[in-house]
Amino acid sequence: AVERTLSIVKPDAVAKNVIGEIVTRFEKAGLQVVAAKMIKLDDEKAGGFYAEHKERPFFKDLVSFMTSGPVVVQVLEGENAIAANRDLMGATNPKEAAAGTIRADFAESIDANAVHGSDSAASAEREIAYFFAADEICSR
Ligand code: CMP
Secondary structure, X not given: OEEEEEEXXXXXXXXXXXXXXXXXXXXXXXXXXXXXXXXXXXXXXXXXXXXXXXXXXXXXXXXXXXXXXXXXXXXEXXXXXXXHHHHHHOOOOHHHOOOOOHXXXXXXXXXXXXXXXXXXXXXXXXXXXXXXXXXXXXXX
């Protein structure tokens, strides 16, 4: 089925100037960018996004990293977009990410891991609404 998923190009990948290379991977895999913006997250916006991880030991470092520089948030649309994006990203820890995945090629560490992608249909719905109003999404 055609799905939508939320993608974030994280501060490390923006700083490395590989936004375009990452978006190209989405496009080459048949995913379409239907919404996009660059923003600098603050503690409240990043903390709210990752609210499910609030009690995890890495939460503070995660919020601190995600607010360290601008990010690019996008809605990707396409057949099985949620799983397709996760396949393109590779494992959360770049040391475990399969060769040729975005994290294997661009990520440095489990925090500076280049990209985020929604992990389920329910997360995708929540995460897309967290960053985009309905009229900011341009289905094609
Ligand atoms: P992301 O997909 O953005 O979702 C939560 C983030 O927390 C994850 O990517 C990692 O960058 C970060 N993180 C840091 N430590 C861990 C950990 N031990 N397990 C999972 N995620 C972690």
